[in-house]
Amino acid sequence: MSTVTVKQLSEIVGTPVERLLEQLKEAGIAVKDPDQQVSDSQKMQLLEHLRQSHGASEEGAGKQRITLKRRSTTELKVGSSTGRAKTISVEVRKKRTIVRGASQGAATTAEIPAEPPAAEMQQVSEASSADTDVMTNKSALLAKQLEEDRKRLEEARKQADEGKLAEDQARQEQEELKRAEAERREAEARAKREAEEAELRREQERAKAEEAKAEKAKPKAKPGKSRGDRDDSAARKELHVASDKRGRRKGGKAPARGRGAAGGDAASKHGFAKPTAPIVREVAVPEVITVAELAQRMAVKASEVIKALIGMGVMATINQSLDQDTAVLVVEELGHTPKVTGADDVETHLEAQIEDDQREQAPRPPVVTIMGHVDHGKTSLLDYIRRAKVAAGEAGGITQHIGAYHVDTDKGSVTFLDTPGHAAFTAMRARGAQATDVVVLVVAADDGVMPQTIEAIQHARAAGVPLVVAVNKIDKPEADLDRVRTELSAQEVISEEWGGDTQFVPVSAKTGEGVDALLEAILLQAEVLELKAPFDGPASGVVIESSLDKGRGPVATVLVQKGCLNRGDILLSGQEFGRVRAMLDEGGREVTSAGPSTPVVVLGLSGTPNAGDDALVVADDRKAREVAEFRQAKQREAKLANQQAAKLDNLFNHMQEGGVQTVNLLLKADVQGSAEALRDALQKLSTDEVKVKIVSSGVGGIAESDVNLALASQAIIIGFNVRADAAARRLAADKGVDVRYYSVIYEVIDDVRQALSGLLSPELREQIVGLAQVRDVFRSSRMGAVAGCLVIEGVVRRGNPIRVLRDNVVIYEGELESLRRFKDDVNEVRVGTECGIAVKNYNDVRSGDQIEVFEKIEVERSL
Structure with missing residues (x-):
């Protein structure tokens, strides 16, 4: 067998390189580098050393076993039914046993890989060596076999790596083919x-x-x-x-x-295109908003908002309300732009919608209110007009019990309002609703001017509405037109025959004489006024009256002033809102639309609005609900503000806040002479800065109509030897109108004079308190220049402003920083006493200067 390096031998036998180097050194083999070659004889020498070191002998060598072990650990990721990958550790152990025997002539090694089956991959596999090979003493065969095993192992690893690389490459090519196919299909679809x-x-x-x-x-x-x-x-x-x-x-x-x-x-393809970039929206964030509404404004799911809140440490539900700061943070967290809105933005938006009206306008019919004294024929005149004109002509409108209707004539249409007395007329004006164009004042020719006639004149004059006088009951023998003209002239209502500007029309509600002339006079007055309104676009108007019908729910009579009111519109009126489910005419028949100067009965509101409330068509139900809830929240504050508006004791505060500069008074006395005397005496108290304005003066007790007039004019009611009835007292207490009772005329004049004096701005005067002469100047690291002074006049006080005089010329004006007597801080130093004075923010005090101490006082002015 060829030689191998120490490092390769360590891999074959499964021993660390450092341990193998120590064993070679102990065996007497001079090997120090892991890359150094080891020959077969050196391997035998190492084997003999290891055998001897374990206590083996040559005699027992034939029965000795040599066991070689190898262990490797790998990790596999296996998918599960839950969708989460699971990591399994697999340990592979290889064990070789060599038995030395003298009788065997050949030696072989058996490698038993302990590869675990697929069913047992979750446990650590163990390799077992069931068969052992008998080897001879020739270690060369063992080394050769080990080298062949190593080569086969490396070849197997190489083949495995190449197979994995080929698999990855095939997978990438397949993905590229899929992408190319998808692009091709998309291009074909786009072209199609x-x-x-x-x-x-x-x-x-x-x-x-x-x-x-x-x-x-x-x-x-x-x-x-x-x-x-x-x-x-x-x-x-x-x-x-x-x-x-x-x-x-x-x-x-x-x-x-x-x-x-x-x-x-x-x-066959849908028209939706997936956005290529996130859409950033501008989200309006009010003072309080729910999680669901905030998610809707951002066009995201409510769960996304709740998740963002949880990330911020806030646990919230879908219906929970969020404050403005938290909502702004959530909007920014989700990548949108917050727009903070104030509490008055909803009202400001509606006001801008009304003011920025650029629609084309066309002439509209006039709206007429008939007023007058009791039993002077108002109802009879209305009945005759309705019976003769509405029933005979083609006019539609509303019957009398609804409160409004209109008639058609040869020269145009006229809309009549049948208000229940002066209280409703004044209440409508007090709420800012100007629903009437012309007032028809009905005066009986046999009775003349009466107290309610005068009240009607005052109401019309306060509203700035022109008058048309209808002198009724001319068919009676005791009728006297000149008497009526004379008495009305005393109220500054002068007829055209006498050189005035008021039309007088003699009529008879019983025979119908002069009714046509009255309608012509009304249309002539309307033509002078040039009444116009837009007929297209969203409608706006005013509520004439409302009630709760048992079968139909809240019912409101709305007079349309601008635009066209259609069935299905979202109508907002005061604190109520709703969709117009139906609109009714005078006969209870449904109509689908109503133009300007047309009264209709509206069904579908959430409640009964107040008479005089504005009615406006808004874009959607959500906007109407938002404004209605805002107005409900502000109702209490507005009520408290109205209660303080007419308080006599708060007039001076109103002047400081840029409020009223005039005292409005409503006089009621027991006799006419006392009323005239009071009116003349109080008007003489007026000056160029403050004025007394007599809104109304009359004889008799204080009625509910007087309280309504005082509320609309922000006036104070003065009762001279008279009292208010129960209804007037309840209304005055509810609305916060100030009612004062007197029995001596001088007390009235004195109280009003004091109120006017409170409106006069006070006079500011300066008064010198003391004067100190500077004798010497000392320098202090903390105070700067400290003047040693002698008080030569008055008293020097610490809290008063000062002036520094040099040769009787003011060179500085400020305040004292420190006032000391010896080492003690004092509040004041009297004349003839020495003291130390430090002037705040001024260090140029010299010997010979004078420090003047003064104070500003307010002198109240009086009439």
Whole structure:
């Protein structure tokens, strides 16, 4: 056998190189390098040494056994039914036993590999050597066999590596073929889609050309197929319609062969294209938002949001609310851009939607409110107009019990509001709703001007609405038109016959005399006002009244002011919202749309809104819900703010906050003389800076209408020898209106004078407190320049501002940093006493300077 190196011999016998070198040294063989050659004689010498070192002798050598062992460990990854790979350690042991005997003439070695079967790969395999070979004393045969085994092992490993490499290469080639095939199919599908789209475009162009030819040849369209139908068919051709297995489109015929073949294959492909990059969205984050809504705004699953929250250490459910900061962190974590929105953004968006109205406007009918004293014929006049005009004409609208209706005349339409008294009219104006264009003041010709007539004039004047006076009951013998004109002139309502600007129309609700003239006067006044509104787009209006119907739920009468209200729109009104399920006219018949100045009954709101609430059509249900919930949350704050608006004691605070500069008063007295005296005396208290405004003055007790007027005008009610009734007291307590009772006129004047004095800005004056003379200046590492002073006037106090004077000229104005008497800090030093003064942020104090201590005082001004 040829020689081998020490390293190769160590691999053959399974002994570490270092151990083998030590054994060779002990056997007397001069080998030091693992790469040094070992001959056969040296191997025999090593074998003889090892045998002797283990106590063997020549006599017992014939029965001695030499066992060679080899162990190798590998790891295998085996897949399981659960989908997770499992790692198994496999240990292979090889054992060779050599028996030396004198009678054997040949020696052979047997290698028993302990390769485990597949069923036993989870356990460590053990190799067993069942057969032993008998060897002779010739160790050359043993070494040769060992060398052959090593070569076979290396060859087997090499073949295994080559096989694995070939397998990997084959796998890569197969994957490349698959990718190439997929790219080819994708290119073919793309080409087919482009061909189909081109074919559809050509068909559309041909259809348009044929349509143009048909229109030129025949101007009128065929009754069987309109232009809109052709447009709809053309629009349907542009859509990518999925096809069934035979290539036919759903609902259509199979494509023609040849030219349409490619289009048929392309039609079977869906039009969705996988995005190549993540989509970054701008997510609006309010102050409070739920996990589900946040996930919806980011177009991700709620589980992704919950997973991000868990990663941040927050355990949340799908319905849990998140604060704004946490929601912003989640949005940024998921790769989107957060947009922080404030609490008032929802209202600001709606206001911008109303203000930025660029729609085309057209003339609209006027909205008229009829007001007047009790028993002056308001209801009779409305009944006659409704019976004579609505029933006889083609006019639609709402019956009287609903609260609004409109009539058609030869010169146009008129919409009437039947408000239940002045309280509703004022409440609507107090909520910011301007629903009325013209007020018709009904005055009885035999009764003249009465207290509620004066109230109606005041309400119309406060709302800035023009008046049309209807003098009713002219058919009575005691009717006196000049008396009515005279009494109304005292209220600054002068008729056109007397040189004024108010139309007076004599009417009779019993005979119908003058009703047509009244309608003409109303339309003339509307023509002067030039009333216009957009008729297209989302509607907006005002709620006239609402109720809870037992069979239909919440019912609201809405007067449309802009746009067109359609059935199915999402309507938001105050704190209520909902989808318009139905709209009813005067006969209970359903209508599908309503334009400007048209009152309709709306069904489908979540509750009953207040009279005077704005009604607005919004884009979606979610937006309406968000605004409604925001308004409900702000209801209490708004109520508290309204309660403080008309408090007499808070008028000065309002002035500081840029609020009112005028005291609004509503006077009610026991007699007319007292009311006039109070009005004149209080108006004389007005100056250029503050003014007294008498909103209304009258005779009698304080009624509920007076409280509503005071609430709308932010006025204070003064009752002189009169009291409020129960309903007025409850309303005043609920709305926070300030009601004051007096019995002496001078007390009224004094309280109002004090309120006006509180509105005057106070006068600021400076008063010198003390004066100190600087005698010497000392330097301190902590204080800087410290002036040694003598107080020559008044008192020097630490907290007051100071001025440094040099030759009676102010060179610095600031404050004291330190005031000491000897080593003690003191708060003040009186005249004739020495002290140490350190001026804050100023070190240029010199001997001979004077330090002036002063204070600012506010002097209250009075009328």
